[in-house]
Amino acid sequence: MPRFIFQLLLHILIVSTLVVLFFNIDLPQKFGYDDLLLRRAIIIGFIFSILITTGLTAEQLLIKWNESKLEASENKKQALQSELNALKLQLDPHFLFNNLSTLTSLIEENQVTAVQYVTNLSAVYRYVLSNRNKNMIVLKTELDFIKEYLFLYQIRYGASIVIDIADNVGHLNKFIAPLTLQLLIENAIKHNSFSTAMPLLITISFEDQWIIVQNNKSPKFTKEPGEGIGLAHIYHSYKLLGDMLPVVHDLETTFEVRIPLLNN
Known part of the structure; x- marks a missing residue:
């Protein structure tokens, strides 16, 4: 002001x-x-x-x-x-505790599987630490990590969780935000009830420039704390990358998240 x-x-x-x-200048009369x-x-x-x-x-x-x-x-x-x-540094705090509890049981029951379990658990944390400074990761690397991550859950839950990952070599050179698939799978396991009779079905498939993670829905009666935080993190990650944003389809019987595959 x-x-x-x-x-x-x-x-x-x-x-x-x-x-x-201007008006004080002595001008000719016609300019008077x-x-x-x-x-x-x-x-x-x-x-x-x-x-x-x-x-x-x-x-x-x-x-x-x-x-x-x-x-x-x-x-x-x-x-x-x-x-x-x-x-990038986030793994559910209960994740380590639950896996250590499972490992304790495995050591007593099956030492060979216990060794595999420790190997995969260390690989999961190694992946998180080695990629904490990256905004994008090659899809093949992320999928390899997810297989090690899922091994831990499948040992723990057995036939209660069924995972189907489509084999699509044409997309493996694309990029994805680190830990995106891990968060989506963790959300599916955290927010649904499942058993051997009614397993949790998680599929990872590809369509054009999208990777699609879908699971059947059987919501728990009591909601887990922090619901929606994982999806918010994924959304912010892709907003920061400045590319296409994830698309969520929350239907009556299925929950689907479409994640855009990125170019480097």
């Missing part, structure tokens, strides 16, 4: 001075004027001064507004990056 007033007064002073000087004409000229000068000042101020405000928008966008991007970094 002080800048606007200063500019207004400065323009009024400059224009008024020019008008007064009277006092009324002088007053009108000064008034017009005031009006034009206001218009010019308003235009310049509006231009400055627009520049400042654009700068603020860019700054807000950058801050939002940094916030999303922080969320994505947190996502």
Whole structure:
């Protein structure tokens, strides 16, 4: 506001001075004027001064507004990056506890399987640590990780969980946000009830430029804490990557999430 007033007064002073000087020049009679004409000229000068000042101020405000928008966008991007970094390091806190409990039972019952279990468990954490600084990962690498991750659940739940991963070599060189598939599978297991008689069916398939994760629905009576956080993380990850966003189809009997396959 002080800048606007200063500019207004400065323009009024400059224009008024020019008008007064102009009419004080000794011009030929045919360019003569009277006092009324002088007053009108000064008034017009005031009006034009206001218009010019308003235009310049509006231009400055627009520049400042654009700068603020860019700054807000950058801050939002940094916030999303922080969320994505947190996502990369995230495994359900109960995940390690449950796996250690399963491992304890396996050591007593089947030492060969226990060794495989430890190998896959260490591979899961190695993957998380080695890819924590990456925004995208090759799909083949992510699928290899998912197979190791699913091994842990299938040892734990047996025939209660059935996984079907389509074999589509043509898409393996595409990219995906790290841990996206892990979060979707974890959500399916966390929020559904299942048994050997009524197993949880999880399919991972491909269609055009999408990878599709689908499961049958049998919701638990009591909701798990933090429901929807995993999907929010995935959405923010892809929003940060600036490409197509995931699409969710929450139907009566199935839950499907379509994840866009990315180019590097």
